[in-house]
Amino acid sequence: MSQHARPQGDDASYGGIWRLTWPQMLMMLFHFLIGFTDVWVAGRIHADVQAAIGLVSQCLFFLLVVAVAGASAGVAAISQALGAGLLPRARRYVGMVLVGGCSVGVGIMLLGFATSESFLRLLQVPEQIMPVTAYFWKVYLLGLPANYLFTITGAVFRARKRMIAPLLSMVAVCAVNAVADLGFGLGLWGLPAYGYAGVAWATFASVTAGAVLNVGMLVRDRELLQRSSFPPLRWMRRGAPYLFRVAAPAAGLQIMWNLGYLVLFSIAASLPVDSVVALAGMTAGMRVESIIFLPAFAFNMTASVLVGHLLGAGRKPEAVRVSLRLLGIGCASMTVFAALLWPWTADIAAWLAPEPAVAVQVVSYLRYNLVSIPFTVASMTLGGVMTGAGATLYSFLVYGSATWFVRLPLAWVMGHVVWRDAAGIFLAMFVSQVFQSSVMLWLFYTHDWSRFSMIRRNGRKAASQGAASHDRQ
Template identity: 20%
Template sequence: MITNSMQSDSVPTPGAKEVFALAWPMTLKAIFLHGTVVIDGFLLSALGEGALAAMGLAAALGGIVLGVIFAFSHAMQIRTAQAFGSGDAVYLKSALISGLAVSISIGIIGVSLILIWGGTLIAALAPSVAIATQAESYLAIFTIVIFGEAIGQSIASFFNGCSRSKLPLYGYLLSVPINVIASIALIHGYWGLPAYGVAGAAMGSALAITVQTLFWSALLLKTNGTLMRVVGWHNQTFVPTLKRHIRFALPIAATFVSATLATHVCSLIYANMSLNGFAAMTLIAPWNMLTGQVAMQWTQATGILVAQLLGKHTSEDVLDRFLSQAWKGAFVAAGLVAIIFLIMCLSLDWIYPDLELETRAILFGFLPILVIIQFPRATNAICGNTLRAAGDTVYVMHIFVWTQWAFRVPATAILVLYFNAPAFWILSLFLWEEVLKFPVFHRRLWRGDWKRSDVAA
């Protein structure tokens, strides 16, 4: 029997280099992913506010289904990493098929609900019949995107969990140019094609996602086609295996869905702020989303490697050494994001020259929060992804759900609706939320139970 000391000598400790190799393709992929609707919005802006309103309304409904798919694909990424680390082909096949089954089921249910109720919702929410008609056309075609992402995001998560994060990036490098070129042609009717307007943007996205999904599927068959010939399931038969996957994935998916809902609720509350404050909060949101990917993808890559190490039954001292190095890298990533925000705030006159002076002043006033928050956010994310990798998903879910719904959402409502607080104090609630998470995350991690987790159970 190999002792822990002998094991730690024989197992090389991955470090910041391995995390970086996994994280940078995931970061670029995340930026491309969030940019799909941004591309459509930019290309449709030439058609006027009505076209943008139609796309925004349809994308909001379709985005709900996509959000659930992405949430479950993140859980699949961790489950795949555990299976990959164990070296068990049956476990790896089970993670792949179970994840695909869950994601495709969500896509079918989501598209069915859209086809049944989407028209009614759009008619009730759209400001005019013309906008409702355009939104319905966009949404009907966008269902192809939902089906494609249901398959594609599962495959991408599988690749990430197997430490092949460059493969999903290649798919986006292929699909984004197709999306731009096809959307331009189909929106405006270039090169002899009909001009479909708003529907043309959805067609371009559908074409791009279809090509991307086919490309990833071909890569999956090439790299892991042998899994289809593996006999057996991780939990004896497929149904118990699927149930075990769902039990693991549900708390993770619930965490991401809760965060999305909390963000939307707070955004609705922001509409009651002063015009300048609301504009500042609206403008800072995409900056937070895009720049935050640098640190968030680093911590997700850390979680993937922790899951692989736990799958290999790695000794505790090797896990400690790896996490120590990953933690240092997370602080570097947080510092990089803080510098980006510093540059952004110092360049507001150049980036937003047409904004009112008061709005720019509010944005500049956000700087202390935007710099400070990166560090507790990064270290909390390291804890959260490490605990998830060890299967402690319910505890992590509780931390997120309680700090969002028992603190940030009601505090936002109180400060905005009753005290008419300045935008600075509204944004500071995100920092205080991280402060509340800090002790409960770190106490759980330092307890060390996660290092003895049997992730194959």
């Protein structure tokens, strides 16, 4: 690709969409398997280990918020620059997100080590599992820089429309993690069984291997990662504000979304009737839900990449068309899948929850969520559109409002006052998805979300003129 070449190929066609989407579906599947393997092996060691890994994994997500936000900003900036044919700018944004991600990862790791004991006490970790939890926490902190690097390099490949490379690295991470978990955690294949220590270091080894593999493939690619990819301070001062404008709302969204789920669990835990059963049903139901919505995450990522490239190339009408295609494909295919799954909800619930009372709650949870699938897929796909355009502020406002002003208040009213059971909470989740997707669709049709892109056409100035003037310096 020349330094100012236009993107080739018709990735906005149905075939092009499929070529970009199927590797990401597999990536999300392997990502799910990594977490599932850890939890499964931990459960075979001891219930205390399973409890500890669940707690630490949830905390780890908050430590990765900056990495996820940086990945979103990187996809927007790099894909738009490539779509515009500005390869030098794309390279420099690659260098910025890599250096920034590694620096933040190391900084949070050091802060985490300095505050480990007080942080775990703040979480009110039971004394029974405190030693195991502390061990996992320290090993996870040690692997945090690699985790940041793995997340951000994967985003760089997606922005370049090279989906096979991050898929291969995700497969490698899953394989290394599984072998190390089973071998050094449970002692299979004649390997020494280190118990929970083996599980903790399996995560460290697998993520580190994935980060090294990604960096190696980027270096071998030679297009985006070069010596010139690390810009001078003068360019960074002019180019960084756009990354921050995209990353800040994305980070805020992740924090608000997950805090919302914690509050939702507390609402379920305090229900006036059968609160423990409701909590168990929600937990089991969410495990199934996480698998069901793996394709929706893939549509979200495909939308961000394609929209970023098309807006960078000044092709907003085509960006709108490809967004509608993704909406149609995603909602239609996932609705058919939901219809096929509906008759099996009772069997799935019985498999996950042998206790009849809990199984009833799982069935209720799954059916409300299956009905909401078209709305959930629509909002997730449109969220990807906004990410590609750099309009993460819209996603932050809509998702945050749906969670804190619709879902949580309605869950409390329906669960504690009106129906006084878990069905009220499940209804609130459905209503919030309808609200969320409707407002996102309204914004898509009525607001100029493309104005958030770094490169704007039709006689208007680019949003990052300062950076553009230094692209060749």
